[in-house]
Amino acid sequence: MTEVEAKKPQESLQDRLAQVVELLHKQKLVEDLAHRQEGHHRDLVEHLVHRQNLAELQRKLDELHSADVAHILEALPLEDRLTIWQLVKAERDGDILLEVSDAVRETLLADMEDHEILAAAMEMDADELADLASELPRDIVHELMETLDAQQRERVRSALSYEEEQVGALMDFEMVTIREDVSLEVVLRYLRRLKELPGHTDKLFVVDHEGVLKGVLPVKRLLVNDPEKIVREVMATDPVSFHPDEDAYDAAQAFERYDLISAPVVDKNDKLIGRLTIDEMVDLIREESESEVLNMAGLREEEDIFASVWKSLRNRWAWLAINLITAFMASRVIGLFEGSIEKLVALAALMPIVAGIGGNSGNQTITMIVRAMALDQVSTGNTSRLLRKELAVSLINGLVWGGVIGLVAWVLYDSYSLGIVMTAAMTLNLLLAALMGVLIPMTLARMGRDPALGASVMITAVTDSGGFFIFLGLASVFLI
Amino acid sequence: MTEVEAKKPQESLQDRLAQVVELLHKQKLVEDLAHRQEGHHRDLVEHLVHRQNLAELQRKLDELHSADVAHILEALPLEDRLTIWQLVKAERDGDILLEVSDAVRETLLADMEDHEILAAAMEMDADELADLASELPRDIVHELMETLDAQQRERVRSALSYEEEQVGALMDFEMVTIREDVSLEVVLRYLRRLKELPGHTDKLFVVDHEGVLKGVLPVKRLLVNDPEKIVREVMATDPVSFHPDEDAYDAAQAFERYDLISAPVVDKNDKLIGRLTIDEMVDLIREESESEVLNMAGLREEEDIFASVWKSLRNRWAWLAINLITAFMASRVIGLFEGSIEKLVALAALMPIVAGIGGNSGNQTITMIVRAMALDQVSTGNTSRLLRKELAVSLINGLVWGGVIGLVAWVLYDSYSLGIVMTAAMTLNLLLAALMGVLIPMTLARMGRDPALGASVMITAVTDSGGFFIFLGLASVFLI
Numbered sequence: 001m002t003e004v005e006a007k008k009p010q011e012s013l014q015d016r017l018a019q020v021v022e023l024l025h026k027q028k029l030v031e032d033l034a035h036r037q038e039g040h041h042r043d044l045v046e047h048l049v050h051r052q053n054l055a056e057l058q059r060k061l062d063e064l065h066s067a068d069v070a071h072i073l074e075a076l077p078l079e080d081r082l083t084i085w086q087l088v089k090a091e092r093d094g095d096i097l098l099e100v101s102d103a104v105r106e107t108l109l110a111d112m113e114d115h116e117i118l119a120a121a122m123e124m125d126a127d128e129l130a131d132l133a134s135e136l137p138r139d140i141v142h143e144l145m146e147t148l149d150a151q152q153r154e155r156v157r158s159a160l161s162y163e164e165e166q167v168g169a170l171m172d173f174e175m176v177t178i179r180e181d182v183s184l185e186v187v188l189r190y191l192r193r194l195k196e197l198p199g200h201t202d203k204l205f206v207v208d209h210e211g212v213l214k215g216v217l218p219v220k221r222l223l224v225n226d227p228e229k230i231v232r233e234v235m236a237t238d239p240v241s242f243h244p245d246e247d248a249y250d251a252a253q254a255f256e257r258y259d260l261i262s263a264p265v266v267d268k269n270d271k272l273i274g275r276l277t278i279d280e281m282v283d284l285i286r287e288e289s290e291s292e293v294l295n296m297a298g299l300r301e302e303e304d305i306f307a308s309v310w311k312s313l314r315n316r317w318a319w320l321a322i323n324l325i326t327a328f329m330a331s332r333v334i335g336l337f338e339g340s341i342e343k344l345v346a347l348a349a350l351m352p353i354v355a356g357i358g359g360n361s362g363n364q365t366i367t368m369i370v371r372a373m374a375l376d377q378v379s380t381g382n383t384s385r386l387l388r389k390e391l392a393v394s395l396i397n398g399l400v401w402g403g404v405i406g407l408v409a410w411v412l413y414d415s416y417s418l419g420i421v422m423t424a425a426m427t428l429n430l431l432l433a434a435l436m437g438v439l440i441p442m443t444l445a446r447m448g449r450d451p452a453l454g455a456s457v458m459i460t461a462v463t464d465s466g467g468f469f470i471f472l473g474l475a476s477v478f479l480i
Numbered sequence: 481m482t483e484v485e486a487k488k489p490q491e492s493l494q495d496r497l498a499q500v501v502e503l504l505h506k507q508k509l510v511e512d513l514a515h516r517q518e519g520h521h522r523d524l525v526e527h528l529v530h531r532q533n534l535a536e537l538q539r540k541l542d543e544l545h546s547a548d549v550a551h552i553l554e555a556l557p558l559e560d561r562l563t564i565w566q567l568v569k570a571e572r573d574g575d576i577l578l579e580v581s582d583a584v585r586e587t588l589l590a591d592m593e594d595h596e597i598l599a600a601a602m603e604m605d606a607d608e609l610a611d612l613a614s615e616l617p618r619d620i621v622h623e624l625m626e627t628l629d630a631q632q633r634e635r636v637r638s639a640l641s642y643e644e645e646q647v648g649a650l651m652d653f654e655m656v657t658i659r660e661d662v663s664l665e666v667v668l669r670y671l672r673r674l675k676e677l678p679g680h681t682d683k684l685f686v687v688d689h690e691g692v693l694k695g696v697l698p699v700k701r702l703l704v705n706d707p708e709k710i711v712r713e714v715m716a717t718d719p720v721s722f723h724p725d726e727d728a729y730d731a732a733q734a735f736e737r738y739d740l741i742s743a744p745v746v747d748k749n750d751k752l753i754g755r756l757t758i759d760e761m762v763d764l765i766r767e768e769s770e771s772e773v774l775n776m777a778g779l780r781e782e783e784d785i786f787a788s789v790w791k792s793l794r795n796r797w798a799w800l801a802i803n804l805i806t807a808f809m810a811s812r813v814i815g816l817f818e819g820s821i822e823k824l825v826a827l828a829a830l831m832p833i834v835a836g837i838g839g840n841s842g843n844q845t846i847t848m849i850v851r852a853m854a855l856d857q858v859s860t861g862n863t864s865r866l867l868r869k870e871l872a873v874s875l876i877n878g879l880v881w882g883g884v885i886g887l888v889a890w891v892l893y894d895s896y897s898l899g900i901v902m903t904a905a906m907t908l909n910l911l912l913a914a915l916m917g918v919l920i921p922m923t924l925a926r927m928g929r930d931p932a933l934g935a936s937v938m939i940t941a942v943t944d945s946g947g948f949f950i951f952l953g954l955a956s957v958f959l960i
Contacts, residue, residue, distance in 0.1 A: 067737040075857045077865060188703070197700040199739065202682065219699055220677040223668070256766070257547040259679065259759040261741055278758055279739040282765065286736070289769030290851060296773070297847035305852045306865075309872045316844050316873070320837065324881055327836035328888070334829040341821070341828045348821045348828035349814040352835070352944065356807035357800065360937060364796050367777035371770060372785045377555045385557065385786075392789045393796070401804055408808070456936075457840060464836065 020072055020084065023057040058087050066092055070099030073108070077306045082111050093120035098128055103304035105135060114140055126152050127172040127274075130159030158244075158273075167251050168244030170284070171265045171274030174198030177205045178231060180214050185227035187217070200277040202261040206235050213264055213272045215239065241266050242276060249288055252281040253376070292374060295452040296367070319457055326461030330355075333465050337472035340480045346413045347475050350422060353405055354471040358429035358463030361397060365390050365437030366459050370452045373441060387438050394434035398427030421478055425471035429463060432470070436462045500552055500564065503537040538567050546572055550579030553588070557786045562591050573600035578608055583784035585615060594620055606632050607652040607754075610639030638724075638753075647731050648724030650764070651745045651754030654678030657685045658711060660694050665707035667697070680757040682741040686715050693744050693752045695719065721746050722756060729768055732761040733856070772854060775932040776847070799937055806941030810835075813945050817952035820960045826893045827955050830902060833885060834951045838909035838943030841877060845870050845917030846939050850932045853921060867918050874914035878907030901958055905951035909943060912950070916942045 061069060061084065069088060073081050073096070085108055088096060093112075097105055097120060109117060117136060121129060121144050133141050133156070145153055155173050162168030176197060178187050187204065191197065203216040215235035225234050241264045242251050254260065255278055265274040299315055307315075334341070334351070341347050369386065372378045378386060402423040410419030440458050441451035541549060541564065549568060553561050553576070565588055568576060573592075577585055577600060589597060597616060601609060601624050613621050613636070625633055635653050642648030656677060658667050667684065671677065683696040695715035705714050721744045722731050734740065735758055745754040779795060787795075814821070814831070821827050849866065852858045858866060882903040890899030920938050921931035 065738060071737065071856070074855075077862075191703045192706065195704055197704060200741065201700060202680075202741070219703070220681060222703075223671045223699070224675055224677060226672065256759075256762050257551065258545060261680070261682070261758070278741070278762075279736075282736050282758075282762055285762065286765060286769070289766070289773070293769070293773055293776070293847060293851060297843050299844055299847060305848060305857060306869070309869060309876065312869070312873045313876060316841070316877075319844070320840060320877060320881060323837060323840040324833075324885065327833040328885070330836065331829045331833050334832065338825045338829060342825045345818045345822045345828075348825075348831075349811045349818060351828075352814065352832065352948070353804075353807040353811050355832070356810065356940070356944065357803060360803040360940075361796070361800060363777050363936070364779055364799070367773060367779060368785060371773060375554075376551070377785060382557075389786070389789060389792070393792045396789065396793060397796075397800060401800060405804065405808070456843070460836070460840075464832065468832070 020057065020060060020076075023053060023060065054087065057084075061087055062089065066095035067099050070096050070104075074100055074104045074304070078107055078308075081107065081306070085111060090116065090119060091123070094123040094128075097132065098124070101304065102135070103307060105132075107304065109135060118143060122147065125172060125174065126155035127159050127170075130156050130169065133160060162244060165248050166244065167242045167246045167248050167265055167276065168274075170248050170251075170280045171244065171276055172198075172280075173274050175205050175264075175272065175275050176201060177207045177211075177272065178217065180206045180208070180230075180232040180235060182231055183227060184222055184225055184229050184231065184234065187222060187231060188227060200262050200279065203236075203239075205264050205272055205275070206231055207272050211272055212270045213241065213266050216264065239264065243268070244273065248284055251276055252284045252288070255281040256285065288374070291450075292370065292452045295450055295454065296370065296456045319454055322454065323457050323461075326457070326464070329461070330464040330468055333468045334472065337468075337476055340472060340476040343480055344418075344475065346409075346415075346418065347472060350409055350418075351468050351471050354422070354425045354429050355464045355467035357401065357405075357426060358433045358467045359460045361394060361430050362433030362437045362459040362463045363456055365394075365434050366441060366455045369438055369441045370455055373445060373451050383438065383442050387435070390434035390438055391431055394430040395427065398430040399423070402426030402430070415479075417479055418475075421471070421474045425467070425474055428470045429467040432466045433459065433463045500537065500540060500556075503533060503540065534567065537564075541567055542569065546575035547579050550576050550584075553580055554584050554784070558587055558788075561587065561786075565591060570596065570599060571603070574603045574608075577612065578604070581784065582615070583787060585612075587784065589615060598623060602627065605652060605654065606635035607639050607650075610636050610649065613640060642724060645728050646724065647722045647726045647728050647745055647756065648754075650728050650731075650760045651724065651756055652678075652760075653754050655685050655744075655752065655755050656681060657687045657691075657752065658697065660686045660688070660710075660712040660715060662711055663707060664702055664705055664709050664711065664714065667702060667711060668707060680742050680759065683716075683719075685744050685752055685755070686711055687752050691752055692750050693721065693746050696744065719744065723748070724753065728764055731756055732764045732768070735761040736765065768854070771930075772850065772932045775930055775934065776850065776936045799934055802934065803937050803941075806937070806944070809941070810944040810948055813948045814952065817948075817956055820952060820956040823960050824898075824955065826889075826895075826898065827952060830889055830898075831948050831951050834902070834905045834909050835944045835947035837881065837885075837906060838913045838947045839940045841874060841910050842913030842917045842939040842943045843936055845874075845914050846921060846935045849918055849921045850935055853925060853931050863918065863922050867915070870914035870918055871911055874910040875907065878910040879903070882906030882910070895959075897959055898955075901951070901954045905947070905954050908950045909947040912946045913939065913943045 064072070069084075069092070073084060076084060081104070093116065097108060100108065112120075114137065117140055121132065121136065121140070124132070126148075129144065136144075145156065148156065159169055159171070176191070176194070178190065201219065203218045204222070205213060206215045206217055207213055214232075215237040216239045217231055217235045221234050221236075240254060240258055240260060242254075244265055244267065251263075255263070255276070260278065260281075262275050262277045264272055265276060267273050299319070304311070337347070369378065402425075405426060406419040406423035408419075409422045410416045436459055440462075441455060444451045444453060444455075544552070549564075549572070553564060556564060561584070573596065577588060580588065592600075594617065597620055601612065601616065601620070604612070606628075609624065616624075625636065628636065639649055639651070656671070656674070658670065681699065683698045684702070685693060686695045686697055687693055695717040696719045697711055697715045701714050701716075720734060720738055720740060722734075724745055724747065731743075735743070735756070740758065742755050742757045744752055745756060747753050779799070784791070817827070849858065882905075885906060886899040886903035888899075889902045890896045916939055920942075921935060924931045924933060924935075
């Protein structure tokens with residue numbers, strides 16, 4: 001997509017959002033007026049006012065960077081969102097569609113005519129098309145492919161042939177390639193002939209006549225070295241490069257670790273086939289951490305916060321249902337001990353403490369582990385070591401906090417034996433929490449699943465049922 | 481710090497980590513051997529083998545990029561970590577200290593002699609020094625300041641004068657500045673004289689003789705335009721720029737939104753005082769999302785997963801204690817209804833379901849809201865709208881899932897009235913969860929606190945106590 005030099009935003013995003021909303025409402029007011037009133041004259045006035053407001057809104061939007069318009073669209077309820085979307089200049093549709101979140105894009109595409117979508121898509125690069133293809137109507141994608149030249153079509157196909165989380169799906173094809181046997185002077189003249197360089201060009205790719213990557217020429221070196229020098233003398237040989245089937249998130253971490261801005265993507269024969277750029281990687285890092293947060297809370301996907309109630313329900317039901325089952329199991333555990341509870345009703349009041357603290361402590365452990373795994377700091381290898389540490393932490397927490405609550409129970413119900421059972425149960429449940437807090441994510445990882453997936457729901461299930469069983473069990477044995 | 485062109489890692493990080501660990505253990509074995517054995521001859525042999533292993537390890541480490549060494553240090557338990565740290569070439573100490581997480585850096589600094597720390601710090605730039613200053617021993621910082629020239633000292637001071645989360649604390653000072661009235665040819669010659677350009681130089685800063693920012697000259701434009709042209713004709717006027725007292729995270733979002741690589745930092749008179757680069761921003765985005773995850777789980781800070789048990793306890797106690805209090809409150813709520821429970825013990829078994837589902841649903845809501853707030857998509861303005869939606873979702877969830885569990889309760893305890901109470905309680909508690917799930921983060925934000933802070937602990941507290949009260953309350957009124 002053609003690159004726009006970002007202009008300094010005059011006001012904060014929040015301010016701009018507020019202004020747009022205000023204009024929107026002014027305009028709605030006028031519309032309502034129009035509906036309630038008759039008479040050609042009034043109509044005319046209303047018409048003018050209305051037009052004027054729209055024009056003002058239009059002007060505001062035209063001033064904004066596409067990314068800002070995208071942000072505003074995301075922050076508006078559906079109805080207002082579409083009003084704004086209608087006002088956006090057609091030639092910016094493509095840019096903006098690429099900026100908004102999937103959830104919001106869906107609502108925008110649903111509001112567009114096929115020919116509008118087609119027009120927007122026409123302006124996109126091969127890799128951008130590939131990103132969107134899955135969300136576009138089948139027939140439109142076909143029509144699009146027709147319009148593309150062979151090379152473009154080939155690129156779209158190849159990009160589509162990779163999984164979403166593979167490097168191949170994120171690479172673009174806007175690379176400047178040079179030969180290693182020319183002088184920097186020649187390179188500089190070549191660049192001038194190009195008129196424009198692709199975004200994030202911090203290095204030129206040095207390839208031989210078969211397109212095999214020989215090295216990269218950082219623009220920095222191009223600028224500081226004597227133009228008489230030959231590319232070969234100045235270029236960096238064996239730079240960080242990636243394969244299209246590598247995991248994109250690993251690539252993102254490499255970008256972060258080595259402070260890369262762009263990097264070559266090569267096939268198994270070292271042939272240059274594309275490049276990765278930091279902007280894609282930043283988005284990926286952001287998405288990864290988001291999905292981690294969402295997964296732990298048991299949400300299926302990022303949710304457009306103004307999504308319909310129905311959409312939200314679909315997004316949340318899966319885990320709620322699972323949670324319902326686990327909660328029911330916990331309830332049955334208690335059912336086993338109804339006899340004891342009837343005899344000593346204090347148990348009913350104290351058991352949620354044991355379960356609750358266990359859940360909280362377990363969530364702390366599992367959060368730590370999931371984070372560390374996401375950062376590649378723990379492999380399933382050092383499980384046992386982590387386990388020892390977490391168990392030690394839990395033991396101390398159990399004895400200390402369990403002791404405190406045990407004393408309270410003793411005083412409250414005037415039974416030291418009840419206090420001791422309480423302390424014992426707390427300690428055991430915290431140990432269980434630590435055990436599962438380490439094992440759940442490790443096991444998910446071993447199974448090749450996302451270690452964060454519903455972690456919080458699962459750990460809570462264990463600490464609830466476990467906590468009730470341990471506490472009521474001990475009580476039945478020693479108190480009843 | 482001098483920039484190293486990242487070399488293509490030969491193996492995956494995990495592999496390299498494994499190799500280093502293996503070498504470490506080989507060497508330990510030999511040491512143990514040495515302790516158990518006597519005799520000059522054996523000693524000599526051991527000595528040689530030992531030396532050889534260390535040498536091999538040393539070689540491995542020297543091949544690695546500082547960022548990779550940092551990663552390996554983070555992934556090793558303290559003892560092994562320090563062994564490796566000793567082997568790292570002194571001149572790389574600085575680079576590596578800057579790469580590791582705060583928690584790990586602490587352990588490394590603790591292991592260094594003052595003169596070693598001083599030597600490492602001497603190689604750092606002003607902004608890097610400022611980052612570390614807070615963690616270095618007081619007297620060393622003083623000694624350092626002495627060694628700096630006036631300008632450097634001034635820069636460190638200014639960087640130190642800003643809060644950690646302000647732009648001023650993250651900006652560096654390695655800017656290439658040019659005048660607007662010279663030709664691109666002159667600029668190119670000037671750059672060649674510099675011999676080296678600072679990292680992430682994607683644009684040159686155009687300033688007047690007072691150092692006021694007039695615009696930026698993207699390197700891309702410098703390369704594609706006719707050298708005869710004057711900077712003024714080619715430069716981009718009013719680029720995205722930042723003030724040192726702006727919120728760094730807002731800056732990071734701007735970098736993400738406008739795909740920036742570097743951006744100028746100016747004072748209130750538009751005087752250029754520093755620049756921000758994408759690498760700092762990426763780290764910030766990463767940290768932000770981490771602290772969000774940790775905060776929601778009620779962890780104080782990022783924890784070195786191999787931290788001592790004692791450190792971990794300190795990190796986790798605060799929220800555990802709060803959770804203990806809230807759990808105790810919930811327990812007292814149940815205490816109020818012990819009479820009812822004695823009469824109908826089924827209540828004890830069913831009440832955790834009401835509380836549990838409420839907690840799960842509340843956590844989903846609060847996670848959504850916190851995310852949306854972090855992305856600036858919701859202001860405290862559209863609270864009411866979000867509230868309506870979340871309440872609608874909860875109402876449906878309550879009636880559906882509450883209905884299901886109500887039926888189960890009916891069948892299980894053969895009392896339809898108990899089933900109805902169950903359904904009603906579930907619905908009410910889910911509505912409570914939605915209400916608080918929206919209000920808690922919004923209120924924290926209004927109070928200028930992090931909306932994620934302990935969100936999960938708080939929402940669970942409400943849904944527990946609330947759930948027990950609603951369910952047992954309804955039961956006491958209608959069933960007892």
